[in-house]
Amino acid sequence: MFEVSGVNEESDIYDEIKASNNKTKTSKLNAETGTLLDQNKILVENGQVEVVASIYEFNSTLTDTIETKNQGIRASNKKSKKPLVQGVKYRVLLFDENDKFLTAIDGSSGGTPPVYNGAFRNTKYKWKAYSFNNSNNILPAIPANPTTANFNINSTNTGGLLFASGEVITSDKVNDNNKVNILFKRQTAIVDIVYSGRGMFDKITSLLGNINLPIYNSGVFNLLTGKYVSYTTPINSHVTNLNQTVSSKGDTIRTHTLYTVNDVQSISNYGVNLTSLTFPTDLNSQLGSRTFSSNLNFNFTKSFKPQLGKRYKIIIDFLTTSRNVTNTGGNVDWAYHNLFYNDLSKVYGFRHYNSNFYEKGISAGGQNSGEYFNWKALKPGFAQPFNVVDPCALVYPAGRWKMPAASEFNTLINIPSNISGTPRKSNAGSPDPVRYVNIVLGTGNFAPYDMFTNGLPLLMLGFRENGSNTISGYNTSSTGTSNLYFWSSTEVDSGNSTYFAISNTSSSGTTMNVRTANAAKTYGMNIRCVRNKNYIYKPNIQ
Template identity: 30%
Template structure:
């Protein structure tokens, strides 16, 4: 009996050993997916501890007099104080700050110098660790001690703990790599290509372990291998939510001397090093876009850009530049003539527009994170050395409006008010003298000063408006229109008076329509003491259409009134002028070059008039700085 059992055992054991070996060979012959769990005496069990965020900037809060304790608050410190920059297409208030840094001991001199210069309240940064979000894929690879033989290649997902069977008593090298997304790049010859890592958040970890018999637990702490630049673009000062980004570039210098800081490179997973740095096309830098917060919705976007900056790079003081190109929604949209089109978006920025920063010198490292902020502001038009807003001020009374005080998106068209934002912007563009709402208390405040960002604009004073009174102006007309004909819009013609600019704007000046590339004021009537509108474009249009047919002409008065911040006793002072116009209700001109048969007959002299403060007039703001 015992002899039979021994013989049977001798036959079975070779089969068991053969089966185990075959199973191990099959397991090692393919890449494992997600969690790996194998039976065996020795296992490597990997757990994700988190992502090392380096050191987070900390600011010291001054305590009131008599207090002895100091409070500390995690807070980014400034590398560039906010300043106003002007460009041919758009202005901006720009600033820069450090969110976190890696290797504070190695960077102490550079960072602390910046802190001492720009933020006297900053103190030593503190370390931070964040958890990896769920659903993020990472590749885990285990090699023999010499790193020449791949033992295991696992595609894992955060939230799982891969278990890898190995031989006890042996030493292994392991690496883990991810782009912090739900996908993984291809690895070829232990290298991930620069093209696959352009604008990617590369995180990496590696180590060596000698496996003891049984379960061996390893905590993986990922290190960030790229520098992160968060760019906040705020469009509240150009009065439309952001609909699209065409491109973004960050670098140093301008024009032919511009050098982009956005780079990619080949990544060696065994050494954790970069090689072969290459430029990244600016259109690839707009793939990580979020709303900064729910309160500002599409008006403030954050673009996160990941770059591989070569080691040893130092950004010189006052050399950083930003080049965003994006579109906003026109709110309300503008009806353009003579093309007869509705323009619903406007583009800001181009390849020749640079926003320059007053930054301190800094040396970015892998794992650093910086915030670059640009609060975009509509650029003014300069007449006689005065910087004027391009269009009139109006009050956005809609429920939930982020900002109440805005400039119309167009200086000369009246069709922008027709049902494009469900608000009576016609009446909301007539203001009592120095009132905080259109029909508010006269003298209660300067409404221009409340245009975002507050304090950048103001009401024109008496001297500034008098400059327009005395300066030569002309009738605004479409190209090829002659004599005193006025351009027609669906049978109605609006009178605009235009002043020459100090510096003529090139055709590439922004993406404004033709009206807003000229400084013009409208003959748009006023709000009378009964609250009704007199001689406004809309009321005249309805009146002319109701009373003139065929070849009948109708001569009417139209008025231009614009408030100043000055007063004369109980009266406010405003620019005033009257025009007499012969309106013709037809879009068919008598002659091809006329564009319409409506004609300007006469003008009174422009003057500064004393008028009732409770009458509503148009407002054109000027720059306060």
């Protein structure tokens, strides 16, 4: 009797960082490694967003076991990652060793396995097994005396055709079990187009464009050879929008899936061209969403031949930008916003705007949400252990960012205090209200992040007291002392580390006290991450 019961799912790319004993660990691609075929890095919206467009290839297989018992033949699962759902129909074609057709027997997963009682001991049999991976009866029937044409079946790209073939020699012992592994293979190639907003720390609420990729919807598959003998005319362009995608990770990932049955024709000069893409932003109700509509063309020139049974992922990964500051103090790429952790979604990210519309980070989304961290704590909060992990390294994609060393703050210290010229830094305030140090790096603005400054505004949010949630040094009035504090990654000793601070007494002018100093690691300070120049990009789409 024959029984088919499992299918391996396709593997995905992943990377992660785990915190343990003050060490960070970045995992590699999983055991079923994806192969990078091509990759492009593009700046869009006048450099406001970095996009990495990649295509990866993965294997996909189905593993089962076939055995003989009581001079009959039975197939059973040996190892599979995902069982077939109950009621999936399958068919096994049995041949003698000279390829003479003997019989076709149908079965259903989860039901009573069908039995072939005509098997002899110590005899070789050949078999072909196939399923459309659904509960419909398998048609057409195979006649008792089939012609070659009877072994041709129509397969669509979404039909889920599974196929396997092999041989089994029955044992010479009576009532013996003979097991043979069956490796099922999907007779489609799957192409996922993955739009990711995880590096923007935002949902994708609208997208529109075209996927330029030749897709063969159907073909004629020959069960004797296990190959397609003909294909329909390909469809070369496919409209992509929100309704044609599947959401994951709280709408930060949208996946549009296509299927093709042609593994003979190479694909070249393909890509994704978007006409618009919208992120709602974390201040949508106050400042609205942001829609990108230019330079959204992600094309590939390295050809590939899609192999049946494999999954391909075209990943369009949108990543937040950084601002470069280069002077005698060094060359550093600064995050445009403070680090923020949301304990409800478990996401490390950056604010979308330099604004005081945000709360002070004590209770946003959960008890340990916010932006006042003990030194190298996993989460904000005065009771969190320090010296655990670099939280910047946990921002997606993991390892792209890091906490700045104390010496890297010299790039900010060395910017002259002035009211004109670039670069410069001066005291400022906004109607939010919030005080900030306005570091101007260029003319104009840096929309949508900042409608007033093309630079690196540093919000003066004070600090969290040692051992409590009390915020000190925070002042929104135009006069009086106001402060900002950023942790560095530089450790002084087991209980103290170096921080960077700026203090002033007015929201105007250029008089300010800029310094680095040391403090106990249990004070809560903001963190302004910098790009890790040793980072090698790896997407995480799980």
